[in-house]
Amino acid sequence: MDSRAPAARATGRLSTLDRFLPVWIGLAMAAGLLLGRMVPGLQGVLEAVEIDGVSLPIALGLLLMMYPVLAKVRYDRLDTVTRDHRLLIPSLVLNWLVGPAVMFALAWLFLPDLPEYRTGLIIVGLARCIAMVIIWNDLACGDREAAAVLVALNSVFQVFMFGVLGWFYLEVLPGWLGLPQSGIDVSAWDIAKSVLIFLGIPLVAGYLTRTLGERARGRAWYEERFLPRIGPVALYGLLFTIVLLFALQGDAITSQPLDVARIANPLLLYFALMWGLSMLLGWLVRLRYERATTLAFTAAGNNFELAIAVAIGVFGAASGQALAGVVGPLIEVPVLVGLVYVSLWVRRFFPGGTERPTPVKAADTA
Template sequence: MSTTSPPSPPETAVMARLSRLDQFLPVWIGLAMIAGLLLGRFVPGLDNALDAVTIGGISLPIALGLLIMMYPVLAKVRYDRLDTVTGDRRLLLSSLILNWIVGPALMFALAWLFLPDHPEYRTGLIIVGLARCIAMVIIWNDLACGDREAAAVLVALNSVFQVFAFGVLGWFYLSVLPGWLGLDGAQLEVSGWEIAGNVLVFLGIPLLAGYLTRRFGERARGRDWYESRFLPKIGPAALYGLLFTIVILFALQGDAITSRPWDVVLIAVPLLAYFAIMWGGSYALGKAIGLTYERTTTLAFTAAGNNFELAIAVAIGTFGVTSGQALAGVVGPLIEVPVLVALVYVSLWARRRFFT
């Protein structure tokens, strides 16, 4: 009788190939969040020191962390394959509908359903729903073995739409639609130039750097050297940047989070519902329209993820750093980060269950 062991499930094989840092990512993220909260709570004046210099309304340390986080992933993109993504109309159309019609409408409905008597938190959540993904979603997609080139295209597409649509949708969901429904709204004033600046800095710079690195690296040493030698060396920097960003982000708002725990719970409930519905619905849609596992995963993560950096910057710039709107923006990544990390594992499990 054969003693050969049965093959390991795909998600197990994938996790076994990951570095120790990657395998214990939820642990490191949890520790980073705790460290940030403790720093913000017990180090006097730290928030003012970290926020003394800003880029596009965002703390310079956070900006540096985001750039470090984004660059290695975008350096991995095969830019010569992007035409295979832009020709997939099912993927592009589904992404646009999910991100700019379904996502904002769902967050609006959940915010009013769960927070009818908390207008500041409700407005903050609606702003989070309007800020579509441009940053960390690339990390989650990569960990879940999604289509890296498709993620780059969809993030770029959402970024372009964000420049033009954020202000208009903010006006619609915070002023026009509540009036039509007989609800009390709140005016959102945000500059399209500010949004464009954020997109240029946090997507444009690492995207250009990643493209130039691949182009000149392959030209100088060849693709085999670039992918087998260079990329493994810079790869861990993405997760180091992620952990650094989380520590700084939670240090900036640690006092607000730890001093108002019940308010954090109130904000967390609709956020949990939002991420579950958006990710699960997008994943089901990708499977239904015949996308591959890789592109289904990319569609789901790019639809569920949010640009909380922009949401926080807009909330602080419009309503103030101590406002309820700003607190709601900060709770966004507090919930989003562990939830989407968990969904990476769910996605790897679903590949074996639904795509074999």
């Protein structure tokens, strides 16, 4: 079976925005650096109006990133996955036990002398993927319904547990292991408050939008007409936020470019380890290919939108923690696109892997 054909067909159905996402992120970074040079007093302007310590323009960009993603989730289908213990239990273990622990270990291994970037990566490891995973899953011919349900579960779980896990990995665990303290004052409430604002608000808005939209016009209209219209808003919010962050981070980035490159190394290794471990676990528990690949991408991807929001809310827009979150999607996109092709190659080893994949509809990936 030629694994390139399904990916090529699916990639061709992606919008121009999605297909060239790394390019847009790179251009947004460059635009931010230029803006910071051209407007020296930009930080003072952004700090003039704040919401709980976060600049209003940046806060709006963060909320716009999250809302369209959460409006896509089918909240009424939670039971379709919760009954499949072979998928649900490995997903919970990988997302909430293995993933954060792996990122914690890699952050300390690669960035022992850069505490701000290290903390930013640990926050990234806690932010489980709820955004681009639907696209990676579609390209790899995974189970879209299962992916949507796992996204919903991760969204709800993050609201309640992100702050607790952040406090554990940033404060408690380093002390237990005898690691040098970074001197960063962070509390579970600080992190939880940012999660409640930047995930809780769009989560409620997304749920109400789907519920009321489907009730008024039906699911077909909602998914085929409404979602494609609001889908690009998430990317616009991400690019807008990146421009502002890089405008504020310009001096740090241009004076220490190697530090930025060092952030990429643990991210690259993290994606490869989490995807490979997840696919192996799916094979061991005899999941069909569609659900095994869904397990792999939901475990390997991270919610950089939330990580950026938490880093800004707790440490500030000009912090190294925020920069670590911003570098994340630039690395994630090309790596996970490459893993799509690897997934399609290994599908032959899974139950159901030799069957002809279901074509991805254009509306599904919009």
